[in-house]
Amino acid sequence: MSGRSKLLKVVLLGDGGVGKSSLMNRFVSNKFDAQSFHTIGVEFLNKDVVVDGENYTMQIWDTAGQERFKSLRTPFYRGADICMLTFAVDDRKSFENLPMWKREFLYYADIQEGTPFPFLVLGNKVDVPSRDVGEEAARSWCARNGNLPYFETSAKDSTNVDMAFKSAVGRLREMEDQMDEKPMHSANAVDLSKKAKSSNSGCCS
Numbered sequence: 001m002s003g004r005s006k007l008l009k010v011v012l013l014g015d016g017g018v019g020k021s022s023l024m025n026r027f028v029s030n031k032f033d034a035q036s037f038h039t040i041g042v043e044f045l046n047k048d049v050v051v052d053g054e055n056y057t058m059q060i061w062d063t064a065g066q067e068r069f070k071s072l073r074t075p076f077y078r079g080a081d082i083c084m085l086t087f088a089v090d091d092r093k094s095f096e097n098l099p100m101w102k103r104e105f106l107y108y109a110d111i112q113e114g115t116p117f118p119f120l121v122l123g124n125k126v127d128v129p130s131r132d133v134g135e136e137a138a139r140s141w142c143a144r145n146g147n148l149p150y151f152e153t154s155a156k157d158s159t160n161v162d163m164a165f166k167s168a169v170g171r172l173r174e175m176e177d178q179m180d181e182k183p184m185h186s187a188n189a190v191d192l193s194k195k196a197k198s199s200n201s202g203c204c205s
């Protein structure tokens with residue numbers, strides 16, 4: 001990859017067991033573990049990507065979805081550039097919890113409700129035959145909650161995983177362009193140049 005890479009902090013949120021670690025591992029290492037363990041606290045991995053000719057290092061923060069780890073994950077929301085809200089299409093409760101995850105993120109990232117921010121929604125495990133949440137219901141929720149981009153993914157068979165992560169960068173770029181056009185939002189614009197590059201992976205529990 002040539003040229004300087006911009007570091008983007010990407011936070012993956014959603015209920016325990018929806019497949020956040022699996023999505024990160026599929027995207028970064030192209031691997032899938034059917035016996036993936038619950039995350040404790042947070043872990044991150046870096047992945048270099050090129051989007052529209054620009055180099056980015058996506059630093060993907062995989063958080064623990066289980067309620068008991070809330071105090072371990074929330075300190076890591078600050079400074080996020082992108083938030084990927086994840087549910088599993090065979091787990092209705094995980095879909096119903098999306099508003100809670102969005103609120104939790106905004107609160108701990110210290111972003112005011114209503115401020116434009118690049119959220120994306122992933123409906124994972126689309127390889128499972130017994131779905132509990134239809135694509136239309138998911139798209140409709142996204143439309144009603146700020147026209148959020150929606151991707152149906154499978155970390156198991158790779159469906160849309162690359163596309164979802166790369167589209168997240170595209171979404172951030174679009175929103176930055178919109179903010180440039182509307183100076184009143186400029187205080188909320190994400191200054192990519194201020195971010196320092198850090199190590200390739202880590203774990204904080």
Ligand SMILES: Nc1nc2c(ncn2[C@@H]2O[C@H](COP(=O)(O)OP(=O)(O)OP(=O)(O)O)[C@@H](O)[C@H]2O)c(=O)[nH]1
Pocket residue numbers: 014015016017018019020021022023033034035036037038039040063064065066124125126127128153154155156157
């Ligand atoms: N069939 C199928 N199983 C998946 C998929 N993604 C993850 N899984 C399985 O679902 C289980 C939970 O996956 P994880 O990636 O650990 O889930 P998580 O969201 O990181 O869970 P927490 O760390 O507790 O927040 C594991 O057994 C995975 O192998 C998928 O796309 N399809």
